Amino acid sequence: MGDNMKKSIWQKDNNIKEEKGITENLTTDVLIIGAGMTGISLAYNLIDGKNNIIMVDAGKIADATTAKSTGKVTYLQDLTYYKICNVYDFDTAKLYYESQKEAIRIINRNVKNNKIECDLKKCEMVTFTNDEKEVPKFTVEKLILDRLGVKYSNVSKNIKNNDVKELISVNDGYVFNPVKYLIGLYKKIRSSSNVDVYMNSRVQKVQKTKEGFKAYVNGFEIKCKKIVFACHYPFFTIPGFIPLKTYVEKSYIAASKVEKTSNVAAITSNYPYVSFRYQENKKEKYFIYLNNSSKLCSKLNHEKNYEECTDEIKKITGTSPTYKWENMDLLTNDYLPLIGRVSKDEKNAFIATGYNTWGMTGGTIAGKIIADLINSKDNKYLEVFNPSRSMNFKKVLNFTNNTLLSNLKAYGFNFIKKNPSWYKNQAFVTRYCGKRVGVYYDEEGKEHVVSNVCPHLKCFLTFNKVDKTWDCPCHGSRFDTEGNVVKGPSSFDIKIDETKL
Numbered sequence: 178m179g180d181n182m183k184k185s186i187w188q189k190d191n192n193i194k195e196e197k198g199i200t201e202n203l204t205t206d207v208l209i210i211g212a213g214m215t216g217i218s219l220a221y222n223l224i225d226g227k228n229n230i231i232m233v234d235a236g237k238i239a240d241a242t243t244a245k246s247t248g249k250v251t252y253l254q255d256l257t258y259y260k261i262c263n264v265y266d267f268d269t270a271k272l273y274y275e276s277q278k279e280a281i282r283i284i285n286r287n288v289k290n291n292k293i294e295c296d297l298k299k300c301e302m303v304t305f306t307n308d309e310k311e312v313p314k315f316t317v318e319k320l321i322l323d324r325l326g327v328k329y330s331n332v333s334k335n336i337k338n339n340d341v342k343e344l345i346s347v348n349d350g351y352v353f354n355p356v357k358y359l360i361g362l363y364k365k366i367r368s369s370s371n372v373d374v375y376m377n378s379r380v381q382k383v384q385k386t387k388e389g390f391k392a393y394v395n396g397f398e399i400k401c402k403k404i405v406f407a408c409h410y411p412f413f414t415i416p417g418f419i420p421l422k423t424y425v426e427k428s429y430i431a432a433s434k435v436e437k438t439s440n441v442a443a444i445t446s447n448y449p450y451v452s453f454r455y456q457e458n459k460k461e462k463y464f465i466y467l468n469n470s471s472k473l474c475s476k477l478n479h480e481k482n483y484e485e486c487t488d489e490i491k492k493i494t495g496t497s498p499t500y501k502w503e504n505m506d507l508l509t510n511d512y513l514p515l516i517g518r519v520s521k522d523e524k525n526a527f528i529a530t531g532y533n534t535w536g537m538t539g540g541t542i543a544g545k546i547i548a549d550l551i552n553s554k555d556n557k558y559l560e561v562f563n564p565s566r567s568m569n570f571k572k573v574l575n576f577t578n579n580t581l582l583s584n585l586k587a588y589g590f591n592f593i594k595k596n597p598s599w600y601k602n603q604a605f606v607t608r609y610c611g612k613r614v615g616v617y618y619d620e621e622g623k624e625h626v627v628s629n630v631c632p633h634l635k636c637f638l639t640f641n642k643v644d645k646t647w648d649c650p651c652h653g654s655r656f657d658t659e660g661n662v663v664k665g666p667s668s669f670d671i672k673i674d675e676t677k678l
């Protein structure tokens with residue numbers, strides 16, 4: 178399933194072979210859906226506790242968004258504090274800062290206590306811009322950093338470029354290999370007596386029961402008292418209304434071998450984001466480069482985006498990339514993650530998502546917050562990250578610009594234009610027996626017919642020629658040419674029974 182999707186530099190280090198899936202009805206205290214940064218951080222915090230835990234993943238553990246990130250562990254996150262203050266106030270920005278610092282401490286402690294060899298390395302972390310218009314935002318970000326007591330510099334030891342108009346540099350950022358880190362935690366989880374992990378088990382539906390919840394997986398049921406949606410983009414809309422609170426951003430990444438590394442990681446402050454870092458272990462040295470970030474609906478030319486990323490990294494390093502991949506994350510309209518109870522009335526269903534592309538720290542702190550909720554402990558971030566927090570004017574404005582417009586654009590493209598160029602070469606969309614179907618002709622000329630309607634929120638799917646997948650331009654679900662779902666939020670396939678057409 179999904180073998181066409183390009184693998185990241187980290188995914189090769191995922192040596193977990195075990196393929197145990199759900200093959201019977203089960204009962205547990207807590208069900209965690211998703212084994213990425215969020216799910217694994219949470220499960221780790223719950224080991225040897227009083228609850229029995231089941232963690233399920235639709236695929237392999239640590240093989241999705243986290244495994245395709247750039248693995249920066251940092252509290253300097255482009256101009257996050259400026260953005261948060263713009264929507265809320267300094268106290269909110271301070272709480273966010275404290276949460277990210279706490280997450281960095283947790284990651285360092287976990288690595289040390291479990292002797293995890295994940296190439297965790299302290300480095301200079303930089304936000305910079307080549308755009309004169311961005312400069313005033315840097316002034317405000319620096320004022321906020323001053324109030325937070327952060328020691329930063331206006332110059333970089335490693336980035337000396339005449340085009341740079343402004344920069345902020347701190348010397349206590351980190352980079353690591355996210356897959357090796359999660360596998361290190363996973364090994365500890367597996368050796369505990371109260372956590373059971375299942376792979377290749379996609380939860381399709383969850384129902385509320387008198388005792389708690391019932392999750393439907395692989396044709397079986399898991400009954401639980403408490404449930405955690407650690408599945409990145411949740412597969413349901415109600416409760417929580419996550420599609421209304423978020424939008425999806427996609428980027429293209431490449432990694433090339435280099436002779437020498439610099440101890441720096443950096444990101445630009447505005448679209449189209451450029452981000453880079455180095456990766457070094459005993460065997461290899463790489464330069465990792467990200468560009469072409471965009472809201473999901475706005476760029477669908479995967480070939481061109483991959484090409485541009487390859488060209489850029491070649492210009493910088495002089496070598497063709499060994500790895501090329503793409504990744505998507507959920508962004509919120511107020512720049513704060515959504516971590517806590519799925520809805521106000523729901524005491525025992527939890528969610529953690531919307532990390533605004535900073536999920537190494539976001540997922541780590543979510544693991545702590547949700548463990549505290551499960552264990553009925555207080556946590557100082559409950560209010561600030563509450564997924565049901567109220568709207569304010571700035572949030573509504575951002576909702577219009579980000580969520581509403583990007584969804585309308587994606588839906589609009591689909592419904593109004595039906596642009597045939599999206600489907601040229603091997604794939605096209607047509608109507609067959611009254612149904613909208615996607616048809617793909619493989620290299621041998623064999624026809625593969627699937628439904629062209631995403632089961633999640635009924636968006637029409639577009640063909641991704643690079644990965645040979647059918648992709649949802651609204652919320653990011655992806656399906657292979659046989660119609661198997663390879664990435665949520667959809668929890669259903671798009672296969673069609675041709676005999677019933």
Ligand SMILES: Cc1cc2nc3c(=O)[nH]c(=O)nc-3n(C[C@H](O)[C@H](O)[C@H](O)COP(=O)(O)OP(=O)(O)OC[C@H]3O[C@@H](n4cnc5c(N)ncnc54)[C@H](O)[C@@H]3O)c2cc1C
Nearest residue numbers: 211213214215235241242243246247248249380535536537
């Ligand atoms: C290009 C890019 C670069 C990034 N770089 C960084 C960075 O340098 N630093 C940083 O802090 N953050 C970074 N991020 C953000 C970060 O990668 C994400 O926020 C984070 O990985 C999300 O973790 P997660 O556990 O929520 O999701 P995932 O890692 O996707 O884990 C969710 C798991 O749930 C499973 N799942 C989904 N649906 C179901 C279902 N129905 N049933 C069962 N299982 C299911 C999936 O298979 C998956 O394994 C980046 C994001 C992008 C897009």
